Amino acid sequence: DTEVTQTPKHLVMGMTNKKSLKCEQHMGHRAMYWYKQKAKKPPELMFVYSYEKLSINESVPSRFSPECPNSSLLNLHLHALQPEDSALYLCASSQEGPRVGGYTFGSGTRLTVV
Amino acid sequence: DAKTTQPNSMESNEEEPVHLPCNHSTISGTDYIHWYRQLPSQGPEYVIHGLTSNVNNRMASLAIAEDRKSSTLILHRATLRDAAVYYCILMPSGTYKYIFGTGTRLKVLA
Numbered sequence: 001d002t003e004v005t006q007t008p009k010h011l012v013m014g015m016t017n018k019k020s021l022k023c024e025q026h027m028g029h030r031a032m033y034w035y036k037q038k039a040k041k042p043p044e045l046m047f048v049y050s051y052e053k054l055s056i057n058e059s060v061p062s063r064f065s066p067e068c069p070n071s072s073l074l075n076l077h078l079h080a081l082q083p084e085d086s087a088l089y090l091c092a093s094s095q096e097g098p099r100v101g102g103y104t105f106g107s108g109t110r111l112t113v114v
Numbered sequence: 115d116a117k118t119t120q121p122n123s124m125e126s127n128e129e130e131p132v133h134l135p136c137n138h139s140t141i142s143g144t145d146y147i148h149w150y151r152q153l154p155s156q157g158p159e160y161v162i163h164g165l166t167s168n169v170n171n172r173m174a175s176l177a178i179a180e181d182r183k184s185s186t187l188i189l190h191r192a193t194l195r196d197a198a199v200y201y202c203i204l205m206p207s208g209t210y211k212y213i214f215g216t217g218t219r220l221k222v223l224a
């Protein structure tokens with residue numbers, strides 16, 4: 001299995017809702033990531049988990065809350081989002097460090113906040 | 115974080131080679147050079163990476179300048195399926211921090 005699976009593929013939520021994005025990989029990768037991508041822009045790093053511990057938080061607002069329950073799963077909990085948070089949310093995983101190879105990205109969750 | 119500079123867009127004819135340039139004049143000695151591409155409505159896809167020597171794989175070749183201040187991704191025969199945004203990224207050794215630049219949008223003409 002060489003894929004990163006993200007669910008759901010599309011999500012529409014109101015500003016008072018609570019929802020979660022899920023990401024799963026079974027490649028034995030020990031680093032997992034969340035990126036946010038607005039239309040026609042490059043992906044922006046949000047969070048990095050290494051060995052199930054949060055190692056990088058790129059000053060993301062607290063309405064985004066990541067969770068890594070085990071080495072295969074990564075969640076992003078969403079609460080009280082704003083319309084400007086509408087974007088494609090990408091999950092990725094990798095082996096340790098840049099020598100071994102690249103990241104494997106999922107196809108993303110397209111989030112619309114209304 | 116060291117930055118990369120790429121042309122906003124390039125065009126190529128189908129079945130011809132494509133050379134995608136990337137400047138990274140502030141690269142440090144331990145930064146790896148990674149290339150990704152992103153097809154419409156998909157997540158980025160790893161293409162190739164290197165440190166100092168030129169690299170080849172089934173998708174592409176990576177040519178790295180001797181001073182490492184620039185690199186070129188080479189697609190040997192462009193197909194319509196290669197139309198995508200190509201990102202050149204520097205990855206410091208010992209970190210997990212990919213910072214994407216603006217990338218080059220490649221258009222392949224039939």
